Amino acid sequence: MKIRQMLKNGCILVVLVGLTACSEWGVKPWERDVLAKPEMQLIVSPIDAGLDDHIYFSKEGSSGGRSFGGGGCGCN
Amino acid sequence: MQLINDKREIGLALTAATLTLLGVNAPLAEAKGKAGEWDIDTAVLFYSETDGRVSAVEPVAEFTRNYDDDRKLTLKAVADALTGASPSGATPSDQAQTFTRPSGKGDYTVSANENPLDNSFHDTRGALSATWSSPLGDDYAYSVGAYGSGEYDYMSLGLNGTISRYLNNKNTTLNAGLSVSADSISPEGGIPVAFSRMALRANKTEEAFQTEFDASRQGSSDNKTLIDVLLGVTQVVNRSTIMQFNYSLSMADGYMTDPFKILSVIDDTPGAGLGTNAIGADGNAIYVYENRPDSRMKHALYWQTRHMLDNGDVIDGSYRFMIDDWGISSHTVDVHYRYMMGKSYLEPHARVYLQSEADFYTRYLTTTEYNGGTPTVTEATADYRLGEMLSGTLGLKWGYHLTEDHEVSVRGEYMKQTSTGDEGIGALATQGLYPDTDAFWLQLGYTF
Numbered sequence: 001m002k003i004r005q006m007l008k009n010g011c012i013l014v015v016l017v018g019l020t021a022c023s024e025w026g027v028k029p030w031e032r033d034v035l036a037k038p039e040m041q042l043i044v045s046p047i048d049a050g051l052d053d054h055i056y057f058s059k060e061g062s063s064g065g066r067s068f069g070g071g072g073c074g075c076n
Numbered sequence: 077m078q079l080i081n082d083k084r085e086i087g088l089a090l091t092a093a094t095l096t097l098l099g100v101n102a103p104l105a106e107a108k109g110k111a112g113e114w115d116i117d118t119a120v121l122f123y124s125e126t127d128g129r130v131s132a133v134e135p136v137a138e139f140t141r142n143y144d145d146d147r148k149l150t151l152k153a154v155a156d157a158l159t160g161a162s163p164s165g166a167t168p169s170d171q172a173q174t175f176t177r178p179s180g181k182g183d184y185t186v187s188a189n190e191n192p193l194d195n196s197f198h199d200t201r202g203a204l205s206a207t208w209s210s211p212l213g214d215d216y217a218y219s220v221g222a223y224g225s226g227e228y229d230y231m232s233l234g235l236n237g238t239i240s241r242y243l244n245n246k247n248t249t250l251n252a253g254l255s256v257s258a259d260s261i262s263p264e265g266g267i268p269v270a271f272s273r274m275a276l277r278a279n280k281t282e283e284a285f286q287t288e289f290d291a292s293r294q295g296s297s298d299n300k301t302l303i304d305v306l307l308g309v310t311q312v313v314n315r316s317t318i319m320q321f322n323y324s325l326s327m328a329d330g331y332m333t334d335p336f337k338i339l340s341v342i343d344d345t346p347g348a349g350l351g352t353n354a355i356g357a358d359g360n361a362i363y364v365y366e367n368r369p370d371s372r373m374k375h376a377l378y379w380q381t382r383h384m385l386d387n388g389d390v391i392d393g394s395y396r397f398m399i400d401d402w403g404i405s406s407h408t409v410d411v412h413y414r415y416m417m418g419k420s421y422l423e424p425h426a427r428v429y430l431q432s433e434a435d436f437y438t439r440y441l442t443t444t445e446y447n448g449g450t451p452t453v454t455e456a457t458a459d460y461r462l463g464e465m466l467s468g469t470l471g472l473k474w475g476y477h478l479t480e481d482h483e484v485s486v487r488g489e490y491m492k493q494t495s496t497g498d499e500g501i502g503a504l505a506t507q508g509l510y511p512d513t514d515a516f517w518l519q520l521g522y523t524f
Contacts, residue, residue, distance in 0.1 A: 025314065032315075044392075048519070050154075051519065062429075066380070066394070068304040
């Protein structure tokens with residue numbers, strides 16, 4: 001019971017800290033020049049990401065995370 | 077050059093500010109192409125594993141039609157041709173071993189002390205996908221997509237959709253996505269019966285072999301369905317940092333066994349034969365077809381941060397934790413650093429992947445587990461991809477902007493996978509049961 005209460009309080013703290021942090025994060029709309037650059041996109045090259053995801057999907061027991069895990073091949 | 081870059085940055089900032097003042101949503105990304113034009117991204121990948129294992133050539137092209145700043149249609153086509161050999165799952169032995177090809181139409185022999193590789197592996201695959209993305213009012217955006225791929229013995233069809241909600245002046249984006257796909261497999265030679273013995277030609281007539289082979293098959297095809305749910309938040313941290321956090325749930329139901337993978341049955345009777353291949357009544361070694369659970373649920377947490385340094389270089393780091401109900405958990409750390417050098421850039425890359433083994437992973441079955449053909453286990457695989465694994469990748473990419481929209485690039489990656497596990501009993505303990513997998517890939521790209 002005590003552990004459950006501590007976890008609950010911990011979760012509330014994490015959410016509050018997260019919300020506080022998020023509220024202080026961000027930029028004004030006219031400060032997006034750097035973020036608008038092609039090299040600042042989260043997936044800067046979809047082709048590279050797609051090819052690598054397919055290789056790792058074929059060679060490891062995990063997939064997905066960044067985007068959908070997918071299937072689509074009987075990979076060896 | 078620096079002056080030009082500064083001017084461009086000021087121009088981008090002014091454009092963004094102007095669009096905001098006009099009440100127009102500033103695009104989150106600098107649009108490469110103009111409305112009504114196509115952006116085309118092409119590449120060809122050459123993939124090769126050492127020791128005569130898989131090699132592949134994979135051309136890919138992505139066409140993006142920009143209807144305006146935010147609405148676009150993306151079409152992608154991928155083809156690949158694969159040849160080579162793949163580990164069958166059987167253990168090496170101090171005797172040469174002969175296996176039946178998956179089709180039943182021939183054999184292959186592996187030398188003594190060599191890890192068994194099935195060299196009948198060759199396939200071609202084609203995949204097409206289309207995605208439409210568009211704003212939905214001022215605060216939402218959506219995308220819908222369809223996907224299809226086909227190879228000689230495998231077909232996959234899928235639909236997906238995402239919806240995004242912008243908050244906090246578009247500094248926070250909440251994303252939710254759903255993907256559904258249906259796969260079917262029709263392996264050459266049919267679907268093996270779980271744990272049935274691989275029929276071998278030695279010491280019997282062709283007719284007797286065929287009867288035995290047919291008895292080890294349970295139909296020509298099988299299928300599975302996959303449902304993926306993705307929930308994420310993208311957060312602008314400051315003018316030069318952006319972060320993403322995703323949770324994804326993946327549910328698969330159906331046939332997930334690899335019909336080409338087998339397990340050796342190893343004699344665990346104390347004595348001279350300990351650790352050797354168990355021999356059946358026909359005088360041949362006993363190999364059985366693997367069997368995996370028919371459902372799998374995976375959970376993944378993914379975090380990524382991208383940051384531009386004051387000198388214009390960009391660093392990107394991500395971490396993924398995945399856990400599933402097969403008993404696999406994995407950690408993946410991936411780092412890219414892009415050195416900006418005027419018109420060109422150089423991007424080193426490092427990735428580390430650590431995986432625990434599936435509950436039903438085993439390097440071999442013992443005669444006790446095989447139990448004379450009525451196994452005491454319900455699932456088992458010797459596929460190293462479901463075993464304990466540490467994998468590392470190092471890569472380097474070089475790109476050059478011929479003009480603002482035209483870029484050529486070349487990328488090389490080297491991956492080494494090392495596996496560990498049960499080292500075997502008796503004679504088997506002298507064999508190398510976990511060979512490394514070394515792979516290299518080279519990618520040439522052209523974007524215009």
